[in-house]
Amino acid sequence: MTPGQPPVPRAGPARPVGLHAAPLVPTPGQLAWQEAGFGIFLHFGINTFNGVEWSDGTLDPATFLPAQLDARQWARTAVAAGAKYVVLTAKHHDGFCLWPTATTAYSVASSPWKDGAGDVVAELAEACGEAGLGLGLYLSPWDRNADRYGEPAGYDAFYVRQLTELCTRYGPLCELWFDGAGSEGRTYDWDAVMAVIDRHQPDAMVFNMGRPTIRCIGNEEGLATDPCRYVTHATDISLYDDGTTELGSAAYLPPECDVPIRADWFWQPGDPDTLKSREELLEIWYSSVGLGAGLLLGVPPDRRGLIDDADRDRLLEFTQELARRLGDPHAAVLTADGDDLLADFGRPVRVDHLELREDLTAGQRTDGHEVRAAGRLIASGHTVGVRRVHRVEPLTVRELRIRLTGTGARLASVTAAGPPSGPG
Template structure:
């Protein structure tokens, strides 16, 4: 499509909301692994009601280093663990309830999954995020809001003070419809103990849910919004008091379920499905949190690990040797000069976000032909293009004060030189 007359690169600019350094670092990270693990893993369910016997939690070979090694080999920059899901079972020996690993036979009740993962992340230099469900189906005090708020704050304080720096705190709204928690008090705990952590979607969020569990963002992918829980498919939303810079995180499980389940091997997404998800999330300027859950051994399932690494290896093969262009203004266009002829089938644009998101339209031209176009660019926008040899590209931007930080290109591997893989469309949804 043609976006109309381009806007000059320089000139008066509006003053959109800009990211904090922490938000920008989180956006640059781009890719994390979601570790759903808990009592559900051992009982073949996704959600349980808080009555499952702690004695059923018995991983025989739990190895958090294997989880972290899998994540780092896949190129992930952080992991998020379900420290407490909706069932209320805690993966650390909390002082707030007996419904935790301390009541399980694992390590004779002396184990701490959160501590083991925190240690492994620290050794590997991988970011650690924790999911603490506000909805708790085990806590007797849940029906008494004041008492439960105090209970929840104690749990959050334990997680924020015992395990070192956290990169993300994940607050899931599932099951909490109609319930109001003391988010001011929650954020006071976060501000005091983990001020650098990104806060997902509730409280005073700094990142938001993309609005579906298929891992799909959309174009435009806007970072400034007046609401969270924005769904691509319906009108669900939560109004904010004022517009905020909230980049989206796309979450999707590698299989049909978030927790490891026996007998669902046929739902394991193919390498090509995972690639399409990446192009439709990270490639559109969002973040991707891919669910790869540990199994009942306490290890990442062999088939899941193999599929994850096959997907990321292919991504590295396609994009792993980029050529960076020198950028100069050329009238109403931006000239991206690679300095030599290069073979191209992917073009990546990165916006200068220091002053906020400003690009609302872009076109990429090669030898007088429009080869790619779209709306927002954001932290990264990856276009698949017909393979061609180019020395330079011309970029047209719309949006007041629109600026790019970089333009890079990657070429087809020699053995696959030819048309780029056709987009298969949105992969099958998983709810």
């Protein structure tokens, strides 16, 4: 999903589905992905070297020439930022492949980079393995270079071969990203696609199309809303939060928010002034991860093949400030008291952030929550999910009283973080 893509219906909140009647529960893989929470989106390809976000499959492979490509620098940057995984555009809509595929000549094998012997996906897979990062791959279903795209059966076989290469050459994948841009009105052989994933990468989360296990939040601003629902309807093309396309069956589909650190997804020489501020990135985090969604933040490599220095500095400025705010949490002991939960920290603690985590083993059950300190309401909202972070007016507390609404609602934990001790 890149700026300028054809419009798709996106407006409106997520449509809740039967949270009380027959709750759907996460798979272990979904829950692990939700716990991870934060990843880095690496848009990189032939567009990087031609100053465009989208291209039509005719750009010369000779223009792909990163003189200093260092996938370990990408991985080090992600780790330093606290990200748990990265997703690379192995093939964007232009069809240019970042690995030496047997399916087309339109790939790194036709570029002068490493005399045609390079493999960006392999280098990143090795770097992620060394760094302990999850690796996700984006493989655009829409391919503007493939002559056979106009022949559905032939293209489906071509696409399945590409996916099979990616699923069998590079070790475990944590996520496979199927972007719906350009595919409006097109039906792919998703049964064949999913058969490849089921056979070779059964633990990978599937984004947005096919038989998805995670969904798009519905915008490219990185913003979720409250309530942030995990159970929603699958649509036949995309899993946006609007419900305006034909509805399929209900499914447990936690959302991923995505947003670029600048205005553009691919690195562009003319947009340094659009680099988001530290405060903008913090607000995005609070409105995505802090509401119980995942966040995939676009931080693209530049024409050198390195993460841009200014982008890296801003990313780390943002994540270091986040760590400062949340990095010394106080865990509470939870006990029941009638209709409420008591969260006891064991001693007075200074608080300006609260994090509530729901027990999702029985599904997402919390519809509402209120948090009180000494009888005063200090935080409230609808869903909790894998994590719900509240910023509160600084105060010193020993105990909080929490009331949940929703049949079977349970919290797994409550933690608090705050500024240095001082006058309340």
